[in-house]
Each structure stands twice: as C-alpha cells, then as structure tokens.
Amino acid sequence: MKTISVLEDRKKQIYQKGQDGFDISCEQKSLAGSVSQRACVFCGSRVVLYPIADALHLIHGPIGCASYTWDIRGALSSGPELHRMSFSTDLSETDIIFGGEKKLEQALFELIDAYEPRAAFVYCTCIVGIIGDDVDAVCRKVAARVGIPVLPVHSEGFKGTKKDSYKAACDALFTLIDQSKEPPKKIPLGINILGEFNIGGETWIIKDYYRRMGIETVAVMTGDGRVKDIQSAQRACLNVVQCSGSLTHLAKEMEEVYGIPYIRVSYFGIEDTASALYDVASFFAGSPAIMEKTTRLVQEEVCAIIPDLEEIKQDLAGKRAAIYVGGAFKAFSLIKALKYLGMEVVLVGSQTGNKEDYALLKKMCRPGTIILDDANPLELAKYIMEKDAHLFIGGVKEKPIAYKLGIGFCDHNHERKIPLAGFAGMRNFAREIHETITSPIWELVPGKGQKNIPESLNKG
Amino acid sequence: MKTKAYTATRNACKMCTPLGAALVFHGIEGTIPLLHGSQGCSTYMRRYMISHFKEPVDIASSNFSEETAIFGGGANLKQAIENVSRQYAPEMIGIATTCLSETIGDDVPMILEKMGNQINQTALVHVSTPSFSGTHVDGFHGAVRAVVGQCNPLSNRTKYTPKTKKRINLFPGMLSNEDLRHLKEIFTDLNIDLILLPDYSERLEGPSWVEYQAIQKGGTPIRDIRKMNASTGSMEFGTILARFAGKGEKSAAALLKKRFDVPWESLGIPIGVKATDIFFSVMERLTLKSMPEKYKKQRGRLIDAYVDGNKYVSKKRAIVYGEEDFVAAMAGFLAEIGIIPVLCASGGNSGLLKQALSELIPQNIFKQVEVHNGMDFTRMEQQARELSPDFVIGNSKGYTMARHLNIPLVRVGFPIHDRLGGSRILHIGYQGTQHLFDTIVNTLLQTRQDTSKIGYAYM
Numbered sequence: 001m002k003t004i005s006v007l008e009d010r011k012k013q014i015y016q017k018g019q020d021g022f023d024i025s026c027e028q029k030s031l032a033g034s035v036s037q038r039a040c041v042f043c044g045s046r047v048v049l050y051p052i053a054d055a056l057h058l059i060h061g062p063i064g065c066a067s068y069t070w071d072i073r074g075a076l077s078s079g080p081e082l083h084r085m086s087f088s089t090d091l092s093e094t095d096i097i098f099g100g101e102k103k104l105e106q107a108l109f110e111l112i113d114a115y116e117p118r119a120a121f122v123y124c125t126c127i128v129g130i131i132g133d134d135v136d137a138v139c140r141k142v143a144a145r146v147g148i149p150v151l152p153v154h155s156e157g158f159k160g161t162k163k164d165s166y167k168a169a170c171d172a173l174f175t176l177i178d179q180s181k182e183p184p185k186k187i188p189l190g191i192n193i194l195g196e197f198n199i200g201g202e203t204w205i206i207k208d209y210y211r212r213m214g215i216e217t218v219a220v221m222t223g224d225g226r227v228k229d230i231q232s233a234q235r236a237c238l239n240v241v242q243c244s245g246s247l248t249h250l251a252k253e254m255e256e257v258y259g260i261p262y263i264r265v266s267y268f269g270i271e272d273t274a275s276a277l278y279d280v281a282s283f284f285a286g287s288p289a290i291m292e293k294t295t296r297l298v299q300e301e302v303c304a305i306i307p308d309l310e311e312i313k314q315d316l317a318g319k320r321a322a323i324y325v326g327g328a329f330k331a332f333s334l335i336k337a338l339k340y341l342g343m344e345v346v347l348v349g350s351q352t353g354n355k356e357d358y359a360l361l362k363k364m365c366r367p368g369t370i371i372l373d374d375a376n377p378l379e380l381a382k383y384i385m386e387k388d389a390h391l392f393i394g395g396v397k398e399k400p401i402a403y404k405l406g407i408g409f410c411d412h413n414h415e416r417k418i419p420l421a422g423f424a425g426m427r428n429f430a431r432e433i434h435e436t437i438t439s440p441i442w443e444l445v446p447g448k449g450q451k452n453i454p455e456s457l458n459k460g
Numbered sequence: 461m462k463t464k465a466y467t468a469t470r471n472a473c474k475m476c477t478p479l480g481a482a483l484v485f486h487g488i489e490g491t492i493p494l495l496h497g498s499q500g501c502s503t504y505m506r507r508y509m510i511s512h513f514k515e516p517v518d519i520a521s522s523n524f525s526e527e528t529a530i531f532g533g534g535a536n537l538k539q540a541i542e543n544v545s546r547q548y549a550p551e552m553i554g555i556a557t558t559c560l561s562e563t564i565g566d567d568v569p570m571i572l573e574k575m576g577n578q579i580n581q582t583a584l585v586h587v588s589t590p591s592f593s594g595t596h597v598d599g600f601h602g603a604v605r606a607v608v609g610q611c612n613p614l615s616n617r618t619k620y621t622p623k624t625k626k627r628i629n630l631f632p633g634m635l636s637n638e639d640l641r642h643l644k645e646i647f648t649d650l651n652i653d654l655i656l657l658p659d660y661s662e663r664l665e666g667p668s669w670v671e672y673q674a675i676q677k678g679g680t681p682i683r684d685i686r687k688m689n690a691s692t693g694s695m696e697f698g699t700i701l702a703r704f705a706g707k708g709e710k711s712a713a714a715l716l717k718k719r720f721d722v723p724w725e726s727l728g729i730p731i732g733v734k735a736t737d738i739f740f741s742v743m744e745r746l747t748l749k750s751m752p753e754k755y756k757k758q759r760g761r762l763i764d765a766y767v768d769g770n771k772y773v774s775k776k777r778a779i780v781y782g783e784e785d786f787v788a789a790m791a792g793f794l795a796e797i798g799i800i801p802v803l804c805a806s807g808g809n810s811g812l813l814k815q816a817l818s819e820l821i822p823q824n825i826f827k828q829v830e831v832h833n834g835m836d837f838t839r840m841e842q843q844a845r846e847l848s849p850d851f852v853i854g855n856s857k858g859y860t861m862a863r864h865l866n867i868p869l870v871r872v873g874f875p876i877h878d879r880l881g882g883s884r885i886l887h888i889g890y891q892g893t894q895h896l897f898d899t900i901v902n903t904l905l906q907t908r909q910d911t912s913k914i915g916y917a918y919m
Binding site for chain 2: 031040065067069085086103110157378381396
C-alpha cells in the first residue's frame with residue numbers, strides 16, 4: 001500500500017495519544033491547497049438559521065451559494081416550510097459592476113409580499129463583501145416599509161472560520177430577540193433550547209422530555225423554529241445549549257444583557273442525555289417535583305431501549321470506529337456512546353475544536369488514538385487504514401472515503417434523516433451501526449474480504 | 461399565460477460556473493481541480509458532486525481570508541498549488557476561478573505564467589469561471605476548451621498517420637458515466653481510435669480500493685489530449701453549444717479547427733432514433749465506417765418497442781428541464797415518440813433554446829411547446845399548473861415540483877441525489893433511448909395502475 005504523506009504545515013494539527021508534548025495546533029484558517037473538509041462562513045450561518053421555518057432566507061450573491069444549499073438539511077418543521085425554499089438574488093455581471101443593492105431591495109419587497117414571512121434573513125456572500133453593498137441599509141429600509149424584522153447576516157465566505165459564521169448567525173438571532181416588543185415577563189419553569197436543529201425530528205424528542213419533566217420550552221434555536229417564539233426567548237429562566245460551538249455566543253450575550261444563565265449539554269448517548277436532563281432539573285431545584293419526574297423519565301426511557309442495545313452490543317464488541325465531525329462536543333458524546341456499545345475509538349477529529357476540546361478528547365481516548373484538527377480526505381484515509389477501522393462516523397463528504405476503503409459509515413451530520421438524539425435516538429444510532437457493520441457485503445470488498453474472493457479476481 | 465416576473469431566483473435550475481469546470485478536471489487523468497477563492501466553494505461543490513456520483517471528489521481551494529480578498533490571492537494560489545502538488549503529485553492541476561477572485565481581479569494567467577505554467581512536472585491549466593456569469597454548463601465547456609487549447613499550442617503539431625486507423629476527438633458535454641462508457645463501446649466496436657474529453661466514467665465510478673488512490677484511476681490521458689490536433693476529425697455534442705461555436709466561442713472543436721484545421725462536426729446529444737441516426741451518419745462521414753450490425757439490431761428493437769408502447773405515450777404531456785443542450789435533445793426524443801414537451805425549461809440563459817427546439821421538433825408539436833430560458837423551479841411549477849402535464853422529466857431537483865403537482869418524475873441528467881445509480885443512467889444511443897422509453901412507458905403505466913380504482917393486474 002502506498003503511504004500517504006502529511007503536509008509539513010499540518011503536522012502540528014495531528015496528535016497520536018501516547019506521544020510526548022501534547023500541543024495540538026487548532027483554531028486556524030485552513031491551509032491553502034490542503035482540501036479541508038471545512039466549508040465557509042456562509043455555510044455556518046446558513047446551518048444555524050436554516051430551521052427557522054417561517055422566515056425568509058434570501059442569499060445575496062451569485063447563484064452557487066443558494067443552489068448548493070437548497071433543502072439539503074434534514075431539519076423538519078411542524079408547520080410552515082418556507083425554509084426549504086432556496087432564494088437568491090442570483091447576481092449577474094452587471095450587478096457586480098453596478099452594485100446589487102437595488103436588486104436586493106426589489107427582491108425583498110417581492111418575496112415578502114408573496115410569501116408573507118415573519119422575518120427575513122439576508123445572507124451576505126463573498127462577493128457582496130467585496131463589492132460593498134450596504135446590506136444593513138437595505139434591510140433597515142425594507143423592514144421599515146414592510147413591518148417585519150429584516151436582518152442582515154454578515155457571512156461573507158472569506159471572513160474567517162466556521163466560528164465567525166456562528167457568531168454572525170448569533171448576532172442576527174440576538175437582534176431578532178432584542179427587537180421583540182414582547183414584555184419580558186418571566187416564565188418560571190421556562191427554558192430555551194439552543195443549538196438544536198430538529199434533524200429528523202430531534203427537537204420534538206427533546207421538547208417532549210422537558211414537557212414530561214414539567215418544564216416549558218419557550219423557544220428552540222433554531223429547530224422547528226418560529227420567529228415569534230424566538231422573540232419571546234427573553235422570558236426563559238435558563239438557556240440550555242447543545243451545539244456549543246454554534247450557539248454559546250448567543251447564550252453569553254443573553255446572559256450579559258438579559259441575565260439568563262446557560263448550561264452546556266448534549267443529547268447524544270444515554271449518559272449525556274441523562275446528564276442533560278438532570279442538569280436542567282438541578283437548575284430548578286426549587287421545584288423538587290421536577291427532579292422526581294426526571295428520574296422517572298430517565299428510568300423509563302433507558303429501560304425501554306436496554307434490551308435492544310444489549311443484543312446489539314454482542315456484535316459490536318471490540319469493533320473500531322473513526323469519528324470526524326464538525327464540533328468537538330459531538331465527538332465527546334460519540335466517544336461515550338461508542339464506549340457504551342463496546343466499541344473502540346481509534347481516530348477522532350473535528351473541524352472547529354479548540355485547545356480545551358482536544359485536551360479533553362485526549363483524556364477520553366485510549367493510547368494510540370489519532371486526534372485530528374481540520375483534516376482532509378488524504379489524512380482521514382491514511383489513519384482509517386492504519387488503524388484498520390470498521391466504522392466511520394462523519395458527514396456527506398466523509399462517506400465516500402469510508403466506502404471506497406470498504407468500511408461501514410454512519411452519517412451524523414445535518415443531512416441525515418433519522419433522529420439520533422435522546423434515548424430513542426441512541427437506539428436508532430446503535431441499530432444503524434449494527435445494520436451496517438454486520439452487513440455481509442464487507443466480505444466481498446477488496447480491502448477486507450480478499451480471502452473470500454477467487455484468487456484470479458483478486459489481482460489489481 | 462403570464463406569471464409575475466420575480467427579481468429573485470427561487471429554487472434555481474442551474475448551478476454555478478466552477479462546478480462544471482471541476483467536473484471536467486475530474487475527467488482528465490491525474491488531474492486535481494483547484495478553485496481559486498473561498499473554502500466554501502470547493503466544499504459545496506465537492507458535497508454536491510459526491511451526492512450524485514457517490515465517490516470521493518477531491519477539490520482543492522486556495523482558501524481566501526479577509527486579507528487575501530483585500531491584497532490579492534496570488535500568494536494563496538501559489539501556496540495551494542505547492543500543497544496540492546506535494547500531497548497528490550498530480551499530472552495536472554486544473555485551476556478555476558470563483559466569483560471572488562474574478563471580482564478582485566486576480567490575474568491568474570500571469571501568476572501561472574510566472575511559474576512556467578507548471579510545478580514539478582505538473583501542468584497548470586487555468587479556466588476563467590466567474591460564477592456571476594453563465595451556469596455550470598459554461599464552466600464545463602470553458603474547461604474543455606481551456607485544456608484543449610493549452611495542450612495543443614500552435615507550435616506543437618503532432619504527427620498521426622490516419623491511413624492505418626482513423627482517430628476521432630469527441631467532446632460529449634455533460635453526460636452520465638454510463639453514456640461515456642457507451643460511447644467508448646461504440647468506438648471500440650467500430651475499431652476507431654477515440655479521444656473522449658472529458659471522461660470521468662472510470663474515475664467517478666470505480667471499484668472499491670485495494671490500494672489507496674490519492675487520485676482515482678481513469679480519465680482522458682493528457683498525452684492523448686496533446687494529440688488531438690492530429691486527429692481525423694472532432695465531434696461535439698450540443699445544439700446550443702454549436703450555435704456559440706459558430707461564432708468561435710466556447711467550443712474546443714472549433715479551436716482545433718481554427719488552429720490545426722481538424723474537421724469538425726457538431727450535432728445534438730444522440731437521444732432518440734433520429735438523433736442517434738445522425739450520430740452514426742456523422743461517424744460514417746468522418747470515419748468511412750458504417751453502423752455495425754449490433755447497433756442496427758438495437759435500432760430495430762427500439763423501433764419495435766416504440767410500436768408496442770405507442771398508445772401509452774402518444775399525446776402525453778411532459779415538462780422537461782435541465783441544461784439547455786440536454787433539454788433540447790430530450791425534447792426532440794419526446795416529440796419523436798408523440799409526447800408533447802409542453803414546457804421546455806432551463807436555468808441556462810443563452811436565449812437560443814427556443815430557436816434550437818423549433819428546428820428540432822415538428823411544427824405541429826412545437827406549436828404546443830412553451831420554451832423558457834433562465835427559468836427557476838418556482839416559476840416552472842406555476843407554469844406547470846396551467847399546462848396539466850402527465851409527468852416531468854429531469855434531474856432530482858424537480859422532485860419538489862413533481863410532488864406538489866402529484867405527477868411522476870422520471871429522473872435523468874444531473875444531479876440525481878435522491879436515488880442510487882444516477883451516474884449509471886444511460887441516456888444516449890439506441891440503447892439509452894430504449895432505457896428511457898421503457899422507463900417513461902412504465903412510469904405512465906404505473907400511474908394508471910396506481911390511480912385506477914380496480915387496480916388492473918394486466919395492462
């Protein structure tokens with residue numbers, strides 16, 4: 001097998017547990033020509049705001065950015081589905097020369113008139129930042145005329161990393177909340193769920209848990225999102241942040257301005273889901289009934305899935321998994337969930353982790369595990385092969401790497417259609433992994449199953 | 461029939477220019493595409509192509525930052541080229557510009573020239589693909605032309621003795637992997653040398669790996685592209701493309717004709733009996749070889765099938781959309797079997813589609829056809845409501861519209877991201893037409909069956 005080399009400039013972003021001197025380099029812009037798995041600032045903002053289903057999402061720029069993000073995510077809505085449309089100002093050469101403000105304004109008026117959204121988000125793409133359209137001014141003007149919030153999202157693709165894109169989305173969300181005319185009357189047992197995107201209906205699972213615990217969900221940001229709910233978000237007593245990479249910025253801002261504290265949680269895996277619910281219950285310690293209900297809920301839910309998981313665990317024991325996801329927080333949960341299933345994690349990486357994240361990953365992993373920051377297809381393939389993984393957990397760009405190497409794959413990104421959060425989600429996750437790892441087809445793939453193939457076919 | 465004109469595009473029926481270029485570069489042996497611009501462009505196009513081909517599609521980026529956007533992208537481009545060259549050791553790096561680098565005015569040809577248009581024996585090819593101008597199709601043709609142009613400078617006329625064996629350059633445009641394989645099969649059967657550009661049929665649909673491949677095997681060999689100037693003739697698919705080519709634009713075949721006087725035949729994508737007949741007659745003219753028996757038989761069986769299925773398709777109404785050349789070819793085929801393509805639509809904006817269709821489709825049918833350039837799916841759907849079509853035919857992007865209209869979608873073209881095997885759909889030749897005909901008839905039969913109260917078990 002040909003060995004794959006790692007670029008000199010990237011060597012500090014790769015660490016193998018057991019090596020001396022852990023000082024992983026991270027939070028940097030991607031190296032030019034490295035074929036990073038990351039996207040751009042626009043992508044992150046779009047991901048965060050996309051599930052707000054009764055808002056207009058208008059992408060200001062040439063067509064590509066809108067084309068490639070048209071309804072690709074698995075975020076569900078229980079009502080309006082405006083978020084599944086792909087609107088673009090589709091800038092052409094003359095717009096670039098003369099500026100796109102007029103076109104943007106006209107487009108906003110027409111679209112707001114036709115679709116009657118509750119708010120509009122205008123995503124600035126690379127080109128808008130370069131030609132210098134005053135998007136803020138256009139948004140203000142349109143908002144004044146139409147009477148709904150029209151919010152610029154400063155997500156020019158080149159303006160930083162995914163972190164900056166999350167900040168742009170959080171800024172837009174904060175403005176939306178701040179513009180609310182709602183009197184900030186508190187809801188005593190009210191929480192906001194932050195960083196939950198209702199992939200395959202996950203928000204509904206989580207909200208149902210809180211309902212059963214006696215807790216009211218004021219707003220979800222942004223899964224199955226509604227503008228009106230988000231505008232009421234000041235009324236909650238606690239912000240519960242799941243995808244901490246994306247929404248912590250908003251939580252901090254809300255803490256500062258409205259005095260709403262926040263906690264960070266994860267709903268992936270039994271351990272983390274239970275901790276999340278207990279942490280929220282603990283926050284409301286003044287109402288002891290909540291903790292009682294929570295304990296009962298966790299017991300019921302865990303008991304319901306245990307028989308299935310026990311059966312599945314028998315087949316998964318000792319299998320090796322590789323994880324490459326966007327945020328490090330998800331990786332923490334996945335490591336725990338896989339450990340619970342008896343599996344071993346041999347590679348773990350993220351697009352956006354920071355030093356503390358990687359230090360924690362190091363702590364959680366077994367010796368020999370590879371830890372990667374901002375990886376690319378060649379590095380991922382290299383370590384998956386070297387570590388002889390049976391399973392790769394990632395997103396759509398990682399899938400073909402796994403499949404070409406003849407190993408199973410589980411999509412744990414925004415494009416999946418199956419809910420993997422909560423207790424029921426853990427069962428789905430385990431079932432999916434089980435179905436793929438125990439599939440008989442792996443006996444036929446050249447890499448792994450060579451011994452099962454006639455010698456004459458096995459050459460080249 | 462009037463629908464309100466909208467300033468915004470709502471659910472576009474097109475992709476942006478660099479995507480087409482990236483696809484072409486994946487159809488050249490040992491070549492890696494590099495997009496000069498923000499990281500997002502390359503990632504989005506990768507994931508978009510992966511969802512269709514279900515194969516690794518590596519596309520590098522020069523990763524603009526804010527400073528790059530202000531001070532120019534030259535340094536980033538050089539660094540990207542060096543890193544791609546180090547990691548992939550490619551034979552060629554295909555560099556396509558994005559809207560960002562085009563707008564700030566990076567002089568990519570000059571930067572490459574300073575590098576001698578190569579790095580460590582790796583050729584550097586550039587195509588200008590501003591995404592605010594044209595669609596993915598323009599990027600596709602632009603990349604083909606750029607590669608052919610750069611590999612065939614006037615000073616480099618190669619020698620080929622066509623007495624022994626004819627050799628044809630074929631520029632098929634944006635077809636499926638299966639289409640490309642079928643074309644190669646036809647040339648093999650005719651015993652004619654073929655240089656097919658691009659040819660992503662192996663690279664974007666290969667077997668599982670025994671050994672790791674930084675760049676998948678397959679693609680048009682660069683040494684073959686360098687020999688195109690001495691071929692017997694060139695064939696280029698695309699009736700719209702031909703109209704541009706007449707003016708010397710976009711066409712690789714026209715470039716070879718101009719520089720080296722390589723005879724050039726332009727024809728529509730061979731979908732349908734008539735269009736495939738033209739394809740074989742052009743082949744005969746260029747190569748002096750007639751259609752092999754195998755294809756005569758395929759043609760015979762196809763026409764026999766037309767007869768068997770005539771009742772189910774005659775006077776049915778279809779909406780066809782996609783790339784302009786593809787729409788033209790598909791509409792020609794539909795008209796040939798008696799289906800009225802009541803709406804032919806494309807996000808492409810050449811303004812030439814209507815004229816092309818009027819020449820392709822018999823007047824009695826053409827009278828009933830609406831043609832739209834620069835159309836998006838929202839307007840298409842509004843139009844469709846007034847046209848009461850029986851089915852829609854095009855890529856996966858029409859699914860939402862078909863679902864709203866409650867009529868079936870026959871999936872063809874690119875992208876097919878909600879089914880397996882999009883790249884294995886055969887559209888061209890008698891065999892591809894056979895496949896399309898059967899699929900359309902069976903789709904209509906299934907609709908009849910599903911919507912019947914009785915549920916006929918015998919149609």
